[in-house]
Amino acid sequence: MVAPVKTPRSSYRQEQAEATKLRIADAAQSLFAAQGYGATSMDAIARAAGVANRTVYAAVGAKRHILTLICERWLERARAIPLADAVLEEPDPVARLRGAASWITALYATDFDVALILDSALDEDPETRELLRAKLRGRNRIMNRFIASVEPELSLSPADAKAIYRALAATGVYGGLVVESGWSPDRFERWLADTLVSQLLA
Template structure:
């Protein structure tokens, strides 16, 4: 790749991120379904045709929003680092930390995806695929505890998924006004009490 090509690629990515950030705010305020590409164009100050050239459609804009969110949350790195912890309770509290961070940085993205899934069968299938991938990663994570868990692997996964459901975070933090720290502490305590001796 030449210097010129590299510069173009960086410019194209910067444009995509500008569009994604504007779209995320509109999706949060107006809803995914009600927001048009024209509205995103106005908010991002990027021509409509440029948005169509860069993304093709609204679902692709949402995918870019999710990509930015996952990168900013940095939960993959945090999850990998937590695997190095030898104390099982510490490792579960570390999991509570990266799960909380994921919600703090992106509960709105999850809700936008859920709205999109209700309106578009393709987005519903995509969201189902995302949940399945998450479940697979958590299954592998819990398998790393080997004989430390009091629950069989399948039941341990069910408990972990129930405790870390986005709806629970929404209820406790956004509706019941728990602090982020209170939620994270509760989540860590609950995982430890439910999954360890």
């Protein structure tokens, strides 16, 4: 009879610590979405996650660190980086611009609550604002790469093309069409792709 393989104690502890972090992130995300980032206390996050307040700080850190973890998990679930790379590998400029629409739709369709939480947290303390501005700069760099990749085919200046793309991809546009008006994410993606192609390409 083969003896069962025992999990090393250190690995078990790491798994437990990771599970606690994820439980805290899930609890915080639900509270941020329901109550707002600023209105949610660390005590409330601890209660919702079923842990002590000090455990939240030890496992993740301050509230802005929890927000970072939520954002990182969102981008991983949406496959933001691999999808962006795949879009930029498209040989056809029209396909790349349609891919730019697919990319932003994938982010929002994966978990639009996170996008709204990030927007609402921009009014918080300086450290949180700087954190979110850094995330926004990262998003904008990817969006700018999409536009730069079709620059020879643009019908207007690259600066105007980037501004139009960011405006059409704003959370308020997706929220108005998908959340409030009942569009499906697929319909939003088709509309955004068609609009980008017609507005930006010669």
